[in-house]
Amino acid sequence: MASIAFKNVTKRFGDTTAVDNVSFEIADNEFFCFFGPPLSGKSTLLRLLLGLEVPDSGEIYIDGKAVTTLQASQRNIAMVFQNLALFPHMTALDNIRFPLVERKMSETHIRQKVEDVSAKLHIEHILHKLPAHLSGGERQRVAIARALVRDPVAYLMDDPISALDARLREETRVELKRIQRDAGKTLVYVTHDQEEAMSIADRMAILENGKIRQIGTPIDIYDRPVSKYVAGMLGSPAINFFQLDDTQASGIRLAGEGLIQLDAREVPANAVQVGLRPENLAIRPDGGAGDVATARISSVEPLGGFTVVTVAPQQSKSQTVYRALLRGQHQMEVGTEVTLGYQPDQLISFDQNGLAIG
Numbered sequence: 363m364a365s366i367a368f369k370n371v372t373k374r375f376g377d378t379t380a381v382d383n384v385s386f387e388i389a390d391n392e393f394f395c396f397f398g399p400p401l402s403g404k405s406t407l408l409r410l411l412l413g414l415e416v417p418d419s420g421e422i423y424i425d426g427k428a429v430t431t432l433q434a435s436q437r438n439i440a441m442v443f444q445n446l447a448l449f450p451h452m453t454a455l456d457n458i459r460f461p462l463v464e465r466k467m468s469e470t471h472i473r474q475k476v477e478d479v480s481a482k483l484h485i486e487h488i489l490h491k492l493p494a495h496l497s498g499g500e501r502q503r504v505a506i507a508r509a510l511v512r513d514p515v516a517y518l519m520d521d522p523i524s525a526l527d528a529r530l531r532e533e534t535r536v537e538l539k540r541i542q543r544d545a546g547k548t549l550v551y552v553t554h555d556q557e558e559a560m561s562i563a564d565r566m567a568i569l570e571n572g573k574i575r576q577i578g579t580p581i582d583i584y585d586r587p588v589s590k591y592v593a594g595m596l597g598s599p600a601i602n603f604f605q606l607d608d609t610q611a612s613g614i615r616l617a618g619e620g621l622i623q624l625d626a627r628e629v630p631a632n633a634v635q636v637g638l639r640p641e642n643l644a645i646r647p648d649g650g651a652g653d654v655a656t657a658r659i660s661s662v663e664p665l666g667g668f669t670v671v672t673v674a675p676q677q678s679k680s681q682t683v684y685r686a687l688l689r690g691q692h693q694m695e696v697g698t699e700v701t702l703g704y705q706p707d708q709l710i711s712f713d714q715n716g717l718a719i720g
């Protein structure tokens with residue numbers, strides 16, 4: 363059991379501020395994700411929490427106790443590394459037993475622990491195998507089991523499943539979520555994959571240049587991003603941004619040469635851009651109808667259950683394109699003129715600094 367807190371933590375390496383005045387709290391038993399682009403400070407945050415780095419300023423707490431200057435060995439946090447780091451010459455069983463044997467625990471205790479953990483992870487049938495004879499997903503579970511038997515206060519995982527193929531990643535993240543829930547432990551997880559972060563986390567933090575830009579549940583951040591940066595980090599295809607043309611006296615128009623007509627009442631007065639998620643951009647095959655301007659289809663990607671349609675404004679001089687995510691299968695021809703639509707309450711407005719309004 364462990365809650366974790368960072369208070370105004372900063373870590374520099376020479377001229378680089380890897381973690382910049384960061385504060386957050388992770389609740390006991392929470393599955394918490396750090397998500398950000400490369401070099402945004404994710405690994406440094408984990409290393410600070412593990413005790414492998416000491417902050418230049420600020421405090422780190424585990425269960426309310428300051429651990430800022432404690433050695434890694436005094437924190438009892440288990441790290442599951444990206445490369446899994448199983449001993450190749452040991453069976454899965456011996457790999458899992460290893461941390462307990464090292465601590466000179468009694469054989470009865472070790473057996474009990476290994477049995478419990480193996481049952482939780484459904485790996486009893488592969489305990490006799492060497493890592494080389496296990497699939498990627500099985501190796502993953504053995505590595506997690508080895509971390510679990512230690513009974514740490516929390517687990518840290520740094521991009522643990524990025525090496526697996528797409529299908530296995532999907533399976534493993536469902537599994538990880540279940541394991542974390544069953545184990546009843548705090549899990550701090552780093553990923554650069556937005557879909558993974560969204561699907562797995564109870565709450566997540568979005569990082570940029572060592573700063574936390576937003577913390578919340580994935581859905582809350584997706585629906586109510588605090589800035590353009592955060593809005594652009596979540597969602598695939600990415601959110602569409604429309605520049606507002608404020609020279610229009612009546613009824614603000616979206617730039618892109620009148621792609622969609624907006625009623626001025628639909629956006630706050632100081633908005634300079636609006637965002638519209640691809641699933642909220644409607645496409646109708648009746649180009650030029652009514653007062654809504656048109657666009658042309660520039661590509662159609664049939665994904666089976668969904669279709670991604672890319673459109674370019676009709677008379678636009680810019681190269682801007684917009685994406686719509688349509689449910690189901692659609693017969694649409696590239697080059698066709700279409701009408702675009704939206705619901706006013708689906709727009710997210712941003713001011714000139716890229717911060718969300720309203």
Ligand SMILES: Nc1ncnc2c1ncn2[C@@H]1O[C@H](COP(=O)(O)OP(=O)(O)OP(=O)(O)O)[C@@H](O)[C@H]1O
Nearest residue numbers: 375378380398399400401402403404405406407554
């Ligand atoms: N030991 C170090 N010495 C010097 N600079 C470092 C060190 N560790 C990290 N940095 C720098 O700190 C910044 C944050 O790095 P960090 O590895 O924490 O980012 P990250 O988000 O985990 O990146 P990635 O997704 O690529 O792993 C980077 O600019 C990196 O170059």
